[in-house]
Amino acid sequence: MTQLPSAAPTIATEPGQTEPAFRLVAVAIEARILSGDIQPGDTLPSETNLAETLGVNRSTVREAIRALEQNGFVRRETGRKKLFAAVPQSRDISRRLKTAMVLDHVTFEELWEAMFALEPAAARSAAQRRTDDDLAALDANLAQMRLALHDSDVLTDLDIAFHHLVALATGNRAIQAARLPISELFYPPFLAVISRLNAAERLLFAHEKIVEAIRDQDSRQAQDWMEKHIQDFQRGYELANLDMGTPAALPRAGHDKQ
Amino acid sequence: MTQLPSAAPTIATEPGQTEPAFRLVAVAIEARILSGDIQPGDTLPSETNLAETLGVNRSTVREAIRALEQNGFVRRETGRKKLFAAVPQSRDISRRLKTAMVLDHVTFEELWEAMFALEPAAARSAAQRRTDDDLAALDANLAQMRLALHDSDVLTDLDIAFHHLVALATGNRAIQAARLPISELFYPPFLAVISRLNAAERLLFAHEKIVEAIRDQDSRQAQDWMEKHIQDFQRGYELANLDMGTPAALPRAGHDKQ
DNA sequence: GCGGCGATTATCGTCGGACAATAAAGTGCG
DNA sequence: CGCACTTTATTGTCCGACGATAATCGCCGC
Numbered sequence: 001m002t003q004l005p006s007a008a009p010t011i012a013t014e015p016g017q018t019e020p021a022f023r024l025v026a027v028a029i030e031a032r033i034l035s036g037d038i039q040p041g042d043t044l045p046s047e048t049n050l051a052e053t054l055g056v057n058r059s060t061v062r063e064a065i066r067a068l069e070q071n072g073f074v075r076r077e078t079g080r081k082k083l084f085a086a087v088p089q090s091r092d093i094s095r096r097l098k099t100a101m102v103l104d105h106v107t108f109e110e111l112w113e114a115m116f117a118l119e120p121a122a123a124r125s126a127a128q129r130r131t132d133d134d135l136a137a138l139d140a141n142l143a144q145m146r147l148a149l150h151d152s153d154v155l156t157d158l159d160i161a162f163h164h165l166v167a168l169a170t171g172n173r174a175i176q177a178a179r180l181p182i183s184e185l186f187y188p189p190f191l192a193v194i195s196r197l198n199a200a201e202r203l204l205f206a207h208e209k210i211v212e213a214i215r216d217q218d219s220r221q222a223q224d225w226m227e228k229h230i231q232d233f234q235r236g237y238e239l240a241n242l243d244m245g246t247p248a249a250l251p252r253a254g255h256d257k258q
Numbered sequence: 259m260t261q262l263p264s265a266a267p268t269i270a271t272e273p274g275q276t277e278p279a280f281r282l283v284a285v286a287i288e289a290r291i292l293s294g295d296i297q298p299g300d301t302l303p304s305e306t307n308l309a310e311t312l313g314v315n316r317s318t319v320r321e322a323i324r325a326l327e328q329n330g331f332v333r334r335e336t337g338r339k340k341l342f343a344a345v346p347q348s349r350d351i352s353r354r355l356k357t358a359m360v361l362d363h364v365t366f367e368e369l370w371e372a373m374f375a376l377e378p379a380a381a382r383s384a385a386q387r388r389t390d391d392d393l394a395a396l397d398a399n400l401a402q403m404r405l406a407l408h409d410s411d412v413l414t415d416l417d418i419a420f421h422h423l424v425a426l427a428t429g430n431r432a433i434q435a436a437r438l439p440i441s442e443l444f445y446p447p448f449l450a451v452i453s454r455l456n457a458a459e460r461l462l463f464a465h466e467k468i469v470e471a472i473r474d475q476d477s478r479q480a481q482d483w484m485e486k487h488i489q490d491f492q493r494g495y496e497l498a499n500l501d502m503g504t505p506a507a508l509p510r511a512g513h514d515k516q
Numbered sequence: 517g518c519g520g521c522g523a524t525t526a527t528c529g530t531c532g533g534a535c536a537a538t539a540a541a542g543t544g545c546g
Numbered sequence: 547c548g549c550a551c552t553t554t555a556t557t558g559t560c561c562g563a564c565g566a567t568a569a570t571c572g573c574c575g576c
Binding site for chain 1: 322324329347355358372376380428432436439
């Protein structure tokens with residue numbers, strides 16, 4: 001029933017300027033999703049249908065859809081035609097934050113400092129709230145890592161996964177959202193250094209200590225070990241004689257794992 | 259010279275599926291901006307021009323532009339026609355992250371825990387790196403707050419500004435990006451509680467202590483006082499008998515609350 | 517010469533219609 | 547009931563058009 005006002009400006013947006021129709025269409029569709037009129041996962045009406053319903057041209061609807069796609073309110077499975085409603089996920093937004101930080105020439109030092117604040121807090125919280133499933137996932141990660149101590153690439157992925165699992169165990173989505181983009185920029189290059197220094201065992205040891213503390217629900221120990229662990233990254237960087245002042249770059253081809 | 263391949267798939271995107279033209283156009287324009295071919299702040303060619311240059315229809319260009327707008331690569335000043343190139347700012351992305359967290363029903367407790375990790379770290383870093391300008395801004399904020407101890411709304415704005423200034427003083431854009439969306443969800447409702455408890459003086463006192471430590475470049479003190487300050491928010495919430503488990507909402511005027 | 521003002525041009529927002537490709541839906545057959 | 551085949555619906559793209567209005571140009575008077 002959400003109809004676009006054809007003549008009367010019922011949806012008077014703050015500015016005196018008349019909002020372009022494609023934006024009104026976008027917010028109209030967005031509103032339908034947010035109100036639950038269209039549930040996430042539902043397929044949206046066809047463009048023609050939307051155009052008729054909203055009283056605008058199909059081109060206008062298409063422009064609105066392009067915007068909604070970027071905002072994460074609708075998504076289309078590759079190769080499929082049907083459009084599905086969705087709700088923006090902080091995971092999707094993380095990608096943009098990463099590029100924004102890279103374009104802003106954020107340095108490794110800045111990333112490190114942020115991780116030094118977030119990761120120990122995450123470990124502490126994880127120790128308090130972890131479920132048995134969280135623990136099992138962490139154990140599995142440790143097991144895999146023991147088998148991959150030689151393989152630098154796999155090690156990197158496993159390390160990122162490890163810290164992600166710790167964050168998941170917190171159950172805290174604010175912390176998860178805050179650390180995700182930083183983490184994805186931070187770990188790859190640092191881990192490259194670590195493996196060059198043959199410090200994989202040291203890495204694994206720290207992870208084991210952290211998991212142990214999380215298992216025992218010893219938040220103090222979890223925090224402390226994570227703190228040491230993050231400090232180790234910095235130490236490794238200095239040992240390798242690299243400059244923490246260099247801007248971060250986007251890591252190699254992203255893995256799309258569903 | 260960035261020309262869209264009309265027949266030869268020079269820009270072969272990973273998937274076997276052919277990418278729609280509007281996406282290719284979007285990445286082409288994006289590439290021009292990232293490469294510096296078009297500097298941020300420059301005006302983009304007209305839609306017609308772009309369409310001709312890229313060998314596609316204007317409608318296709320428009321769809322691409324809608325996507326680029328959302329991504330922060332181009333922006334149009336309200337009421338103006340000319341399109342300006344830009345670079346995505348984490349500040350802009352913060353808004354999206356906020357809505358994503360709200361839609362995900364992130365609780366105050368989660369926000370608080372994240373702030374408890376970030377704010378003390380920011381204070382510590384600010385104490386180490388603050389410039390005289392940072393200090394002057396903080397002092398100005400304190401002065402304003404002394405005059406607004408009675409006005410709840412102004413107080414809220416000043417408090418948010420204060421913590422933002424501390425974050426700015428760190429010079430750490432990763433921390434800034436991480437805390438911004440959380441901060442904007444966190445402070446308004448908490449401050450509503452604070453002012454209801456007539457705890458404005460206590461708030462000001464903490465701010466003064468933090469600024470003092472930052473002035474003295476005493477990172478330990480800055481961190482400690484900020485930690486206490488954040489803990490105070492929680493205490494206030496409990497004193498007011500409110501549930502930290504309630505999901506956060508977007509701070510927006512005109513909410514129908516009964 | 518130069519700043520302001522009206523005329524001119526360019527550009528945007530929107531519309532209507534069209535068509536090929538192909539996903540989705542329907543149909544019939546074994 | 548499953549599968550191949552046909553039909554329909556939908557998307558992606560193009561073309562052309564028009565009103566509104568920024569942006570630009572050119573003229574005029576100071």
